[in-house]
Amino acid sequence: MNILLVYAHPEPVSLNGSLKDFAVKRLEDAGHIVQVSDLYAMQWKATLDAADSTNRQAGVRFNPSLDSKHAFENGLQSKDIAIEQEKLLWADAVILQFPLWWFSMPAILKGWVERVYAYGFAYGVGEHSDARWGDRYGEGMLAGKRAMLVVTTGGWESHYSPRGINGPINDILFPIQHGILYYPGFDVLPPFVVYRTGKIDDAGFANTCDALGQRLDSLWQTAPMPFRRQNAGDYDIPELTLRSDIAPDASGFSVHIA
Structure with a gap:
């Protein structure tokens, strides 16, 4: 299988760097083909702006959505965006690896999403009518x-438990898992979360690698999170609220x- 690992950590000699290297080797040893988008090493441009189109006219008002649509449909996207879109279309599975910073992903990874998820590629696709509201939330490219x-994350697992001070980890990750991954159609697997990263010793690292290896080995057997499909009857359309x-x-x- 083809696997894309999008990696966002600024220090190669870190826990994240070691886990990334472990994951790549584990997957390749199992016969998969792996591409890594190491965003810091790539010096990825995080800001979505008018420069993302190669044919912008000076002085014309910038519209992020419509400019993205025009560039995508007419082959005018900057090369770095087009390359990452090709990787996404090539991949059978995508892994986003990052440290949890201020209850979300690092800005460079958010910028990757904002720029690569172009209008017409990851959103703004499909029929909009009284029967369906675009190809999204379980459908899409x-x-x-x-x-x-x-x-x-540096916090304890209990800090992210149902009654933990930080809130349940799946609530914190919901905008990423449901919004960024499920929205354009991915089947989203339960996350692999490493807690108390500052306290991991050699034995803890070995145990973490064992657990991560098992998750990678079962990438195609693990049941995805049962998010409700938008156009399958659970939601009133066009209100997009769950049926009463x-x-x-x-x-x-x-x-x-579900």
Whole structure:
């Protein structure tokens, strides 16, 4: 299988760097073909702006969505964006690996999403009508592919438990897993999270690699998170609210998981 690992950590000699190297070797030893987008090493441009189109006219008002659409449809995207889109289309599975910084991904990875997920590529696709509202949330250009997060954090696992001070880890990751991955069609696997990274010794690293290796070995057997499909009947369209007879006494992120 073809696997794209999008990696966002500035220090190669780090826990994240070691886990990335381990993951690549484990996957390649299993016969997979792996590409790595090492965003810091690539000096990835994080800001979405008018320079993302190769045919911008000076003095013309910049519209992020419409300019993205025009550039994508007419082959006018900057080369770095087009290359990453080709990697996504090539991949059977995508792994996003990053440290949890301020309850989200590093800015460079968010910038990768903002620029690579062009209008017409990752959003703004499909029919919009009273029956469906675009190809998204379970459908889209990336449907049929798998995705998984590999996340490290300095906090204790209990800090991210259902009653933990930081909030449940799947709530914190919901905008990434549901919004960034499921939205354009990925089947999203449960995340692999490493806690208390500052306290990991050699034995802890070995145990972490063993656990990560098992997750990588079962990349195609692990059941994806059961997010509700937007156009499968659970939501009223065009309001895009969950039907009143489904989980009527519940609200929040959890209602979007079957």
